Amino acid sequence: MDRIRIVSLFFFIVLFLTASIKASSLNLMPMPVKIKPQDGRFIISRELGIEIQGPYSPRVLLAKRRFLHRLAGRTGIFFKLNPESTSIKIVYKKNIKLSPIMDESYTLLINQSGIILKANTDIGILRGIETLLQLLSSDGKHYYFPAVEITDYPRFPWRGLLIDVVRHFMPIEVLKRNIDAMAAVKMNVLHLHLSDDQGFRIECKIYPRLHLFASDGDYYTHEQIKDLIRYADLRGIRIVPEFDIPGHTTSWLVAYPSLAAIPRPYKMERTYGVKNSVMDPTNKLVYKFLERFFKEMAKLFPDPYIHIGGDEVNGVQWKSSKKIAKFMKKHHLKDFHQLQAYFNLKVLKILEKNHKKMIGWDEILHPDMPKDIVIQSWRGKKFLYNAAKRGYYTILSNGYYIDLAQPTDFHYLNDPIPEGVELSPEERKRILGGEATMWSEIVSPETIDSRIWPRTAAIAERLWSPGTVKDVSDMYRRLKIITQQMEELGITHIKNQDMMLRRLARYRDITPLKIFIQTVAPVQNYERHKSRTYTVFSPLTRVVDAAVPDPPLPREFESMVADYLSTGDRAIENRIINYLILWKDNHNSLKELIEISPVLKEIEPLSENLSIISALALERISIKERGQTPDPRWIERAKRTLEKAKKPVAELELLVAEPIEKLILSITQ
């Protein structure tokens, strides 16, 4: 097949996918609690004026400015500098401090004469403005907001995103654009994982060796952090800092080896995984150090919570220390869990002195801890429920590990409190919400947005909307619009893919790569780390990095195949055939690129597999067309080929292999 035919098929597919978006339905995410569509609409004109009724609030004033900027950006309307009329009324009662108990509710009333957005708090107004922007509609002549009555409030008060800025440092602008995207889907906590084995990422004035000797120069200054906190606060988002102790602390020990259970010179950690480095919980100077350290950080971060990590202490160094063994005996500490609890209680006192509450990972749970701490559950829901049943506040991260490249619907259906779970009303209340976790071992500032978005928007809906909102296909429909809207906030999750492909193709035409990459996804869970050793210096610019988790095409191809198998529809068959021809023939074009770009060599077998199984499927259809059935040996051969095609190559999975297999094996006359 000639190249033109390839690209025409490719774009036929693009067009088809695009056309499948229904313009008629509302594209809201997260879905509000109550929506009452009305007749009519409010038409947007140059005269649009906004009146604010409520106490002076920089949050609301700047939100108004951003609203107008985004509205003008989408519509191209030159709004009057001083409009005479007031068509949008923003009404709220009070300004509040950010906290897990803040009121974020709002009501939105749109009719043809105007819009009223009401809330108890200025934060509620921020949430409502995002809903209003998502409602923007148009016809051939006008932009308008459809008439509607919306009542809305969150199901959970803690809706967070963790960004690990240690394994790969993320410049401030990465955080800022993600804060804007979080606000667009009503998330309210940015959890910064600020220290770990591979680096210490924040200026510490009292112990400057931490950032000067253990960061490779990549850290945030106090002024940057203050600016970031203000930026997030203006958007109704809390910043919760995490300083992971007593394990995950190699960077601390590089700067201050005397804090270590085994004091000796430490080197910057360049590899990943659980390390042995750990603080010495028996050393009084460690607590003196932490006391001065947390005093500085408590002053810098206004949030009521400080996260102390506490995960994955492997005990290797503690075990090898006679001093520690002696101490444990003396204090009747039976095991390392008790030793860590001893440490945590000391740290707790320090936090309390600084008027902060503690949050930490599963492992900090211990009967001696007070009931106002928060347990962040990463190991499974049983830990979440266990914490709630034992009287602790808790948030869910297990099932929201977005670094693992799992599909959107997996996260979406991961309800912290699913129907039928046995929890008392009190216990349910203790489950405050959840956090998506963006661990950054294998993401860079260039790729991080595509690992967070759009999947995190579905998690945001899970944590905001009623539990009954769980129609997966409707979620995917809305996500397709929402993900593109995020681009106006500077999020690079869509636009960086072509850029990365241009680099991979050494600035040649990227069409064959685009066709290929739509059919694959990075391997899930920790498979990438199993296939090769990543360090903090490894390139994150290969095809697997340009590929995105849960790409739309394989999903849509799968449902096309299912439709075809159940209906035998000829139009669908033709569409499927077009795909198969495209994939079959793409391999030749891709090979041309591979010949000038060695970095692409690793995907050659995968592309060849795609070509081979597409040819098989075409053959199977043609056998059917001839009214025949395939030879059993043909079927056996096909099965073996399909098994091979489903095996990951170059850390990529060929997602269309499964629906192609289904097609080949389930086709009937």
Place this chain on the structure above:
Amino acid sequence: MDRIRIVSLFFFIVLFLTASIKASSLNLMPMPVKIKPQDGRFIISRELGIEIQGPYSPRVLLAKRRFLHRLAGRTGIFFKLNPESTSIKIVYKKNIKLSPIMDESYTLLINQSGIILKANTDIGILRGIETLLQLLSSDGKHYYFPAVEITDYPRFPWRGLLIDVVRHFMPIEVLKRNIDAMAAVKMNVLHLHLSDDQGFRIECKIYPRLHLFASDGDYYTHEQIKDLIRYADLRGIRIVPEFDIPGHTTSWLVAYPSLAAIPRPYKMERTYGVKNSVMDPTNKLVYKFLERFFKEMAKLFPDPYIHIGGDEVNGVQWKSSKKIAKFMKKHHLKDFHQLQAYFNLKVLKILEKNHKKMIGWDEILHPDMPKDIVIQSWRGKKFLYNAAKRGYYTILSNGYYIDLAQPTDFHYLNDPIPEGVELSPEERKRILGGEATMWSEIVSPETIDSRIWPRTAAIAERLWSPGTVKDVSDMYRRLKIITQQMEELGITHIKNQDMMLRRLARYRDITPLKIFIQTVAPVQNYERHKSRTYTVFSPLTRVVDAAVPDPPLPREFESMVADYLSTGDRAIENRIINYLILWKDNHNSLKELIEISPVLKEIEPLSENLSIISALALERISIKERGQTPDPRWIERAKRTLEKAKKPVAELELLVAEPIEKLILSITQ
């Protein structure tokens, strides 16, 4: 024609353009002074090691780190953490302070056993590393650097880019990514236009009303500026701050009305153009103010130069002040030019006290000024030569106004000292170089990169390479690669176009818009301002903003038409016909988008014109095919239609209209 055919033609064209890049030639920009290609090549492996011989230099150390990061990024190679061999040697003698007299020369020697990069200074090493990265090549198996001997140094010592951060504020990351791009093409001055009528963009500790009351909150803190200066210094780039006085000062007067020639309350300026607001040069308190102001800024900015603007003082306010008239009489100042010179001399004393030299626009030239100031010539080369002849240092900006959307070759051929110009060797030496000027009335952080790049790379070559390097078509050939390489530095000039089109298309398929936008460019010079009134709040998200100056397609279509007219080649004719069919039929698809997106309405006539003249050209070819000549009335009608099609619509010019006209009117049997 069906849609598939449209997109297949579209991609046929993309493929054709891409295929036209010759991989064989070196893609260097700016072109070095001497290149001696050798036999062989240096193959890049995991073992690549770099040895540095020279005094400790953070510039070189970080440049090495960035070099490895970019090389790994392009090749996907997992370089060893501790390679045993040393294959790249970096040798330099000393570290230097940035200044217009610094030595930036280097030599680069590549053979199969290794690479030696030598320079007198660490800055020379930075320049050589960029050349090395541009030399990266590949075949089916390896990445390599071709064996070569390069000797290189700049023609002019001042190779700058002005960014106006007033009319639209540019966040720090915009400046940082542009600094990286500047370094990639060996530019060495970032000129920040920090104050103007529409805002005051830097924190002033001694007079905080300046940034607090006259910036809308959009300003750089001292810490950000220090960080930026360090960032630029590490890349061998000076930062020259401009505080435009005594005109262009509305923002100063909003904060401190007593500085004004006409003291009264001033409001933030939201519109553009030359304003009357001006400082009072007869008021002693103005100089006291400026003394304290410049003392602070001189300390903050380490560069030897401070830019005082001095342009476009219209005299309206001075004229209306009796006090000023009296003062002028008393001091024998004959006109406003003399009054401004009086002002400038006072400011000069202040700068000298702070050990700074003055730079200013054309208008500051006055016989009383000392000879060590620099005149920045924006009004024409005669001002440049006049300054040089009168003994002043001078740099050229006239002809480098990249905000005016002019084509790359216009800037490229704008040589500060063209062959044959009558200047003595002394006078020639006084011409220090030039600066591209990115005025930001109608650019935003989203679009600015596409206004600066890639055209500024051609200006960079003009100012670095020998004057004899001026082959326009070779420049365009190299630019095509260089512009894509810039993406790895975070420059958004390519990737933001699709993103803007997605927003314009309200998240539908953007193919028809892409086909359209490749044929047009924003109107040049100040035409956009003539067509409507822009303010600082106007949306910059319309088709004209997504369109780029000097797009490649019309240029390539034009040369195709010229080839065809001179050779009559059938293959070229077919290619031309394909384009014409594509454009003729695109209008229908585009209309579908227009029907759901009112912001696109304004381009409908232009798209229709494109369709009509494409149809005309197809008709003309078909008349020829039939061996006939067109009726003279047909020709007359065609001419009128073509005239209409060449008229700008929606601030866009249909660039392919001219080659289509040429085709229609020059075709022969």
